[in-house]
Amino acid sequence: MEESGRQGRFVIGGAEIAAPPLEPALYLVATPIGNLSDITLRALETLAAADILACEDTRVTRVLLERYGIRRRMTAYHEHNEAQAAPGLIAAIAEGKSVALASDAGTPLVSDPGFRLVRAAQEKGVRVVPVPGPSAVLAALTASGLPTDSFLFAGFLSTKAGQRKSRLEALATVSSLLVFFESPRRLAASLAAMAEMLGDREAVVARELTKAFEEVRRGTLVELAAHYEAAGAPRGEVVVCVAPPLEVPRDADETDRLLLALSTEMAASKAAGEAARMTGTKKSDLYQRLLALKKAGDDG
CATH class of the missing domain: 1.10.10 (Arc Repressor Mutant, subunit A)
Structure with a gap:
C-alpha cells in the first residue's frame, strides 16, 4: 500500500490552508459529480489530511486534488480489488491511521464500491465517518419537479431484457417516486421497458448534472423513450426519475x-x-x- 506523500494542506482562492489532523477512522468522502466547485470544505480537509487516500481511479481523483493544490499519493480501491484491499485498509486504521475513501464522483457506496470496506470496518469496531456532499440522486430529484416526499432508489437495471422487466414488474406497485441510474446506450430501451411495465407515467431524464451541458428533460415515459430512440444515445451520466402511480385502486x-x-x-x-x-x-x-x-x- 502506498504511503501518503506531502499532504495536509489545500488551496482556495490562492490561500494555502492547513487541514486539521484526523482521528483514526474510515472517512467516506463525497466528491463533485461534475462541477469541481461543489466540493465541501470538510471534504477538502479530509482529502488533504487523511493518512491514506483510497479512490476508484487515481487519475480521476488527481484532477480534483490538483484543482485545490493537494499534493499526495493515492491508493486504488475499486470493484476488482476491494476484497484484497479492504483488510489492509482496516489494519492501517487499527494501527492508528486515518483512511479516506472517495469514489470517482458523488457519494461513495451509492452504486459504487465500498460496501465490503464499511462492513469490515464495522465488524472490527472501526469508526466509520460519512463526509456528505454531492449526490446525483438528490440533484436529479430536486430538479425533476416530481413529488419527492417519498422515493426509492433502484440503482441500475439489469442489462438483460428479461431480468429488467422482472425488476420493473416488482417495482410497479411501489407508491413512491422511483430513481434509476442508466447508461446512455441503454437509455431508450430502458425507458420503453419502464413504459411497458410501469405504465406511461410522468418522468424526467437528467444527465450531465452540474456540468456545462446539463440537461433535465421532462415528459411521459413513452415520449422520452421515443425521443432518445430517435436522437440516439446521449452523452454523460444519466439519472431517470419516474413519478409514482397517479392512483392505486384499493382492490x-x-x-x-x-x-x-x-x-x-x-x-x-x-x-x-x-x-x-x-x-x-x-x-x-x-x-x-x-x-x-x-x-x-x-x-x-
Missing part, C-alpha cells in the same frame, strides 16, 4: 370498474394503457383483464 373490483369506464370512451388497448398509467399495473395484464370482462359481459 380488483375497483380496477375492473376503472377499465370498463375507460373502455366506454376509447379502444381496449388504449383503455388498458391509460389504466396502467393511472394505477402502475402492467398494461398487458390490464388488457387481458379487460378482454375477459367484455367477454363475460357479452356472454351474460
